[in-house]
Structures are given as C-alpha cells and as structure tokens.
Amino acid sequence: MDISLTNSRTRKKEPFRPIDPENVRIYVCGPTVYDRAHLGNARPAIVFDVLFRLMREVYGADHVTYVRNFTDVDDKINARAKESGRSIGEITAETTQWYLDDMAEVGVMEPTHMPRATQFIGQMVAMISELIEKGHAYEAEGHVLFAVESYTAYGALSGRSVDDMIAGARVEVAPYKRNPMDFVLWKPSEPDLPGWDSPWGRGRPGWHIECSAMAEELLWKTPLDEGRLSEAALAHPHLFDIHGGGNDLTFPHHENEIAQSCCANGVEHMAQTWLHNEMLQVEGKKMSKSLGNFFTVRDLLDGHDGLPGVPGEVIRFVMLSTHYRKPMDWTAEKAREAEATLRKWRAMVEGVEAGPMPEGVLKAIADDLNTAGAIAELHKLAGAGDAAALKAGAGLLGLLTPELGDWAAVPVDLTALADRLAGARSAAMESKDFSEVDRLKTALLAAGVEVRMSKAGVELLPGAGFDAAKLEGLR
Ligand SMILES: Nc1ncnc2c1ncn2[C@@H]1O[C@H](COP(=O)(O)OP(=O)(O)OP(=O)(O)O)[C@@H](O)[C@H]1O
Numbered sequence: 001m002d003i004s005l006t007n008s009r010t011r012k013k014e015p016f017r018p019i020d021p022e023n024v025r026i027y028v029c030g031p032t033v034y035d036r037a038h039l040g041n042a043r044p045a046i047v048f049d050v051l052f053r054l055m056r057e058v059y060g061a062d063h064v065t066y067v068r069n070f071t072d073v074d075d076k077i078n079a080r081a082k083e084s085g086r087s088i089g090e091i092t093a094e095t096t097q098w099y100l101d102d103m104a105e106v107g108v109m110e111p112t113h114m115p116r117a118t119q120f121i122g123q124m125v126a127m128i129s130e131l132i133e134k135g136h137a138y139e140a141e142g143h144v145l146f147a148v149e150s151y152t153a154y155g156a157l158s159g160r161s162v163d164d165m166i167a168g169a170r171v172e173v174a175p176y177k178r179n180p181m182d183f184v185l186w187k188p189s190e191p192d193l194p195g196w197d198s199p200w201g202r203g204r205p206g207w208h209i210e211c212s213a214m215a216e217e218l219l220w221k222t223p224l225d226e227g228r229l230s231e232a233a234l235a236h237p238h239l240f241d242i243h244g245g246g247n248d249l250t251f252p253h254h255e256n257e258i259a260q261s262c263c264a265n266g267v268e269h270m271a272q273t274w275l276h277n278e279m280l281q282v283e284g285k286k287m288s289k290s291l292g293n294f295f296t297v298r299d300l301l302d303g304h305d306g307l308p309g310v311p312g313e314v315i316r317f318v319m320l321s322t323h324y325r326k327p328m329d330w331t332a333e334k335a336r337e338a339e340a341t342l343r344k345w346r347a348m349v350e351g352v353e354a355g356p357m358p359e360g361v362l363k364a365i366a367d368d369l370n371t372a373g374a375i376a377e378l379h380k381l382a383g384a385g386d387a388a389a390l391k392a393g394a395g396l397l398g399l400l401t402p403e404l405g406d407w408a409a410v411p412v413d414l415t416a417l418a419d420r421l422a423g424a425r426s427a428a429m430e431s432k433d434f435s436e437v438d439r440l441k442t443a444l445l446a447a448g449v450e451v452r453m454s455k456a457g458v459e460l461l462p463g464a465g466f467d468a469a470k471l472e473g474l475r
C-alpha cells in the first residue's frame with residue numbers, strides 16, 4: 001500500500017518511504033501537564049493515533065515506534081502550582097492521568113513510549129553540552145542559549161529568515177543574548193522552583209530541548225544501543241521518520257527542535273516528514289487556554305452547563321470528519337449526526353466478525369490521512385449492508401471498537417416495541433382509530449427513536465439523542 005503524506009518541510013504531498021520498514025519511528029509533541037486537555041488538544045492526539053494505526057496496518061504492529069511525550073517541567077506548571085498552593089508533582093501526576101483517561105475515552109491508543117521530560121534531564125544536559133562544544137550554543141549569566149546564526153538552515157521549516165523573524169516577532173530581548181532570536185536551552189532556577197545540577201549551575205531546561213532530547217533518546221540512541229537500527233537507518237541523513245504536532249508549534253518550537261537536533265547530531269534533517277494538524281477553532285479563532293474560549297474534553301464527555309454528555313466515540317467521529325490540514329469547528333449539529341450514524345452502524349455490526357480490510361478505506365487513509373474520505377467509504381459499505389467490511393474499515397479509524405462500545409448498547413428491546421407498533425397499526429386499519437399508533441409513535445420520537453413504517457413492517461432505530469429512560473412508560 002502506497003502511503004502519501006503532506007510534508008510541511010517540503011510543502012509537498014509526497015510518497016512516504018520509511019527509513020527502515022522494520023521500524024517506522026514517529027514523534028509527536030504531547031501536552032504540557034498543568035490543566036485538563038481542551039477539545040483542541042484532542043485533535044493531534046486523535047489524528048496521530050490514526051497515523052499510528054495506519055502504520056501498524058501497513059508495516060505490522062511490531063514495526064512501528066510511536067513516542068508522544070509529557071512536558072512536565074515548564075513555567076506554566078510552576079505558575080499553576082504557585083497560584084493553587086499545591087505541589088508541582090501533585091499537579092503533573094494528576095493532569096497526566098486525566099489526559100490518559102480522556103484520550104482513552106476518545107479511542108486513542110497508548111503510544112509505544114510516553115516519556116516525561118523530568119526523566120530525561122541527563123540527556124538534555126548532554127545534548128546542551130554537545131551544542132556548546134560544537135559552537136552552536138553559549139553560556140551567559142547562568143543561561144545557555146542556542147546561537148541561531150550558527151545554523152544556516154534556521155527558519156527553513158517555517159520559511160522565514162532570521163531577519164524576518166526579528167522584524168515580525170515579539171522576541172524577548174535580554175542583555176545576555178547575542179542575537180535576539182537566540183533561544184534558551186537552560187536557565188537558572190530559583191531555590192523554590194524545580195532545578196537540577198548542571199555544568200552551568202542549578203537550573204532547568206527550556207521547552208524545546210526537552211523534545212529534541214526525548215526524540216533522540218527513544219528513536220535514535222536506545223535503538224542504536226540495542227542494535228535495532230539498520231544499516232540504511234545509520235546512513236540516512238535523518239534521525240527518524242515522522243515528527244508531528246499542531247501547526248501552532250511550527251514556529252518557534254519545531255524550528256528550534258530542528259536546530260538543536262541537527263546541530264547536536266550533525267545530520268541534515270531531524271525528521272524526514274513533518275506533519276502538522278490545523279487548529280480546532282471557535283468562531284474563527286484557535287481554541288486555546290490563553291484565549292479562554294475552550295471547553296475541556298472531560299466537560300464534553302460528562303456534560304456541562306446543562307448540556308448532556310457526548311460519547312467519546314462521537315467526539316472522535318466528528319474530529320475525523322474533517323481533514324487534519326483544515327481548520328474545523330465543533331458544532332452540536334455535527335455531534336448529533338455522528339451519534340445517529342454510529343448508533344446505526346453499531347446496531348449493524350453487533351455480533352459480526354470483522355472481515356478483511358476494505359481497500360477503499362485503507363486507500364483513503366493512506367492518501368494523506370483522508371479520514372473524511374474513509375468515512376464516506378464506510379457509509380457506502382453500510383449502505384450496501386456489508387457489516388463485516390464496515391467493522392474492519394471502521395477499526396482502522398479507531399471506530400466501532402469494543403473499547404468504545406458501551407454507550408450505544410440499547411438497554412430496551414426495540415424489537416418488541418416494533419412488534420407492538422405493528423400490531424397497533426393492524427388493529428387501527430380495522431378500527432380506523434389511530435390514537436394508539438399515534439401515542440406510541442410520539443413517545444418513540446420523543447425518546448430519540450427513528451420510526452420507519454412501511455408495508456414490509458415497522459423498523460425502530462435509536463437515533464441521535466436516544467434516551468432509553470424516556471421509553472419507561474411504554475414498557
Ligand atoms: N485549538 C487547537 N487545535 C488543534 N490542536 C491544538 C489546539 N491547541 C493546541 N493544540 C495542540 O495540542 C497539543 C498539546 O499542546 P499544549 O499542551 O502545549 O497545549 P497549548 O498549546 O498549551 O494549549 P493552549 O494553546 O490552549 O494554551 C499540541 O500538539 C498543540 O499543537
């Protein structure tokens with residue numbers, strides 16, 4: 001199966017050729033753990049989960065290494081601890097678990113490795129030392145800074161020159177910086193803040209070096225030590241295959257990751273392919289904590305502000321209905337449609353064994369993760385009544401899986417109700433009194449059941465907003 005991906009580094013859709021098909025290596029920037037994930041944060045988690053599933057399908061489940069980190073040392077975390085009076089460790093542990101629980105509920109598989117930055121400080125210090133030795137970084141007033149002028153390719157990913165950046169960005173001007181674009185690799189830590197001993201005194205890492213160090217350790221050094229890097233991989237000018245994240249991270253975060261990783265390792269590129277998801281928006285603006293225009297995944301799952309909860313599978317379906325490179329909005333209407341579709345599909349595949357992977361679905365996902373196209377294929381399969389193919393194809397999107405299943409189980413016997421309605425209709429044909437038929441229909445519709453009456457019989461399908469409790473009176 002040919003996979004093609006839109007590589008933000010080359011700005012082209014390209015055929016994807018793994019460096020080593022025996023071990024496809026992927027890194028995605030994970031969350032900074034100081035607060036509940038908002039719905040926007042779930043987008044990269046879900047999108048790259050589909051990428052992970054695709055790679056496992058094509059190259060084999062044991063031939064993909066997927067790393068998604070937790071940033072558990074960061075100024076935002078320190079600030080949260082200070083204002084809440086709680087310890088940093090308590091906050092990061094709690095938030096990390098929340099994230100894992102929330103993502104599991106929207107069907108995100110656990111990556112192969114989920115490194116926490118604080119466990120890789122040694123690797124960060126080593127990498128910074130290497131950058132200093134090679135003339136790409138310098139120490140000034142207890143800080144270590146990356147010298148952007150030492151790396152001619154700086155800015156290539158986002159397509160800007162250092163001069164443009166200085167003109168366009170609000171950069172932190174500090175007297176100890178040689179160039180205003182130079183960024184922090186290490187900074188001194190106050191006694192009441194987390195800090196580690198280093199050649200530059202007690203301090204803590206900058207955010208960008210965290211990802212470079214974790215990616216290098218888990219996708220390059222460890223496999224190298226364990227003899228798991230092929231000749232081809234060793235000779236390759238890239239450290240690993242795919243680096244992903246939201247497009248809000250392209251500059252400066254990813255630009256800085258590239259500078260650090262390429263200069264420390266003397267390679268041409270950090271990752272062969274860079275993938276960036278577009279933003280989940282609210283009225284045209286990025287959903288973000290700083291703008292305050294967000295709702296959390298947990299609120300959505302559990303219900304909030306008087307709104308009922310939305311099943312995780314519905315959230316996932318809505319998310320995958322839009323291509324990852326397009327901005328998208330969350331709307332209640334999309335959720336209603338997704339819920340109705342999933343209920344129908346769940347009823348169809350109940351007790352059915354998944355068949356072979358349907359070509360159309362796999363092709364769509366392999367075509368730059370065209371998840372919307374894959375969903376269109378699933379609609380075709382459902383329309384044709386091919387439940388086995390529907391189940392297999394949906395599985396590649398992480399839909400109709402057993403883990404996500406409970407919500408759609410229908411706790412009342414709709415078949416019995418359908419029989420009752422059919423009986424009432426026959427009786428009404430004779431008596432010309434349709435009041436019982438109307439009463440049943442009204443109650444069913446009010447409970448979110450779709451009623452289909454034809455000559456052939458009566459069919460009842462749980463629709464969007466189906467609420468079994470409302471059928472209480474009919475039992
Ligand atoms: N609105 C959004 N839509 C899609 N992805 C997003 C959105 N906001 C953040 N992300 C992505 O979520 C992941 C986790 O990022 P992180 O925890 O740093 O969130 P954040 O950027 O601090 O959130 P915020 O911007 O709300 O402060 C990153 O890959 C980031 O690109």
Ligand SMILES: [Zn+2]
Pocket residue numbers: 028029030211253257
């Ligand atoms: Zn990162």
